[in-house]
Amino acid sequence: MAPSYRYTETSKSSSASTMFPDHEHDHGKCVSSAMQRAEDLCAERSVRLTDIRRQVLELVWQSHNPVGAYDLLDNLHGIGKRAQPPTVYRALEFLMDQGLIHRIESLNAYIGCRDPGEDHAGQFLICRDCGAAAELVDKRIDAAIGQGAKAAGFSVEHPTVELEGVCANCRPEHKGTKHG
Amino acid sequence: MAPSYRYTETSKSSSASTMFPDHEHDHGKCVSSAMQRAEDLCAERSVRLTDIRRQVLELVWQSHNPVGAYDLLDNLHGIGKRAQPPTVYRALEFLMDQGLIHRIESLNAYIGCRDPGEDHAGQFLICRDCGAAAELVDKRIDAAIGQGAKAAGFSVEHPTVELEGVCANCRPEHKGTKHG
DNA sequence: GTAAATATGTTATAACATAACATTTCAATT
DNA sequence: AATTGAAATGTTATGTTATAACATATTTAC
Known part of the structure; x- marks a missing residue:
């Protein structure tokens, strides 16, 4: 059983890196x-x-x-x-x-x-090619942010983490093999 | 000699947590x-x-x-x-x-x-009280973000990290003691 | 059913940003 | 110092995102 936060897939296997839903x-x-x-x-x-x-x-x-x-x-x-x-x-x-x-x-x-229901700060991966955004919930990022802020004597209430780049679906090296 | 990126201070000693300039x-x-x-x-x-x-x-x-x-x-x-x-x-x-x-x-x-001159992604601590923003350059945050993104098959080109909260100058517990 | 709270409608405007094209300034060369 | 091509700025208009302020309608609790 896939964890509930995964995108609903049809029959194909899901790799660990499908934060972005396939087509x-x-x-x-x-x-x-x-x-x-x-x-x-x-x-x-x-x-x-x-x-x-x-x-x-x-x-x-x-x-x-x-x-x-x-x-x-x-x-x-x-x-x-x-x-x-x-x-x-x-x-x-x-x-x-x-x-x-x-x-x-x-x-x-x-x-x-x-x-929703989990009170969390969203971290987003935003593909500059297809425009899709995937929400990440990464505790190491949260922890690193918390530590960095604490060292500066700052208490974070509302973090904004938005990472623009290229998703796996849109990377040239993967495009040829993707319906393989 | 203080590192060049520190805010210029007068005579007072600077604590390690003065990312935010004092008054x-x-x-x-x-x-x-x-x-x-x-x-x-x-x-x-x-x-x-x-x-x-x-x-x-x-x-x-x-x-x-x-x-x-x-x-x-x-x-x-x-x-x-x-x-x-x-x-x-x-x-x-x-x-x-x-x-x-x-x-x-x-x-x-x-x-x-x-x-400036260093090509870096800015990470910002933004105080919701005084409105000041301090730029952080924290490699652990960068590293955590890089790892999190990589696990999702995503390559980050332009990260946005903006952390709203309260700075040391504005925290009630420090306000009384701050001019020492 | 009435009152209070919540939600929506409506009008106007604020706040942020860029397209498109004209003109000026700069700085390298003749 | 005149020519010229590139870079910067001026100008007009408009596009995009968001909220203030107040009127009306709907829901809920009593």
Whole structure:
């Protein structure tokens, strides 16, 4: 059984380095499990996952790429007229408060949290080629940061770790062999 | 002799944890040494530290707090009329290319680089109380990040590490004892 | 059913950033 | 010192991201 935080895969074997979902992964399952988790957490906490909030969360989960607030707004279909910015920003604020999404500071964009409920600082690997972002939870990074800050007499409350680079799917040396 | 990257201090002894300058530090020296370093580096590289660029760099160095582009713009005094945004953004781009300043993604703001010439990824400690930011260069953090990324098959090109919290100067337990 | 709290609608504007093209300045050469 | 090509700056307009302030509607607790 794969740990729950892994991306849902079809039949292919998953290497240890598939933090980034491959192109064959069953993304519908990513979405549905994220939505179910959100429903459960909100119920448990007695907070309201309203239509708008649910819709925004689902839009955020449409891909593994961080998405901007105005992109979400464009895809938010109210009954009649277009929604206004505060609508989406309020939903984003709620979802962040509940730990259901993260904000990527270096992109001014938002991405679904892979492990809501766990209170954690997200660490992100952001591919400059395909644009996908994977959330890392690496205790050694946290520990190193904690130590470095402590040596400076600084207490960290909110770390931002966003690592831009190239993911395994997009590295030239892997591209030729990847559906092997 | 203190290492060159330390903040210039007056007569008081510096503890190992003064990554953040204390209130008595001789800030004029921070500015003048940063400016001199910039002049030297630009000369060495045959790039032009023009009036505007020099002025923007000096404004960035007016404090140890990250400063926004429009704040800089407000303080940029051309001969006659107010400068326009592209003026300051172009100067900021130049200064970043030369490694003389860093951009703080989580604040949309800019801060002087404490060690230009060294090609390094900045790691920042940002105090939510006083607003000051200190640049850390911690190899263990870099190493932990490198390892974490590698395990995910990801190659990091541009890390962003911004740690919001409270600096030693602003921690309540130190406030009472700080002028000793 | 009423009140209080929560959520959403609406209007306006703030804050941050860049595209595109015109003009000026610089600095190397003739 | 005139020519010229590159670099820098000026200028106008607009794009992108985000929030303030106040009105209305919906939900929940009593």
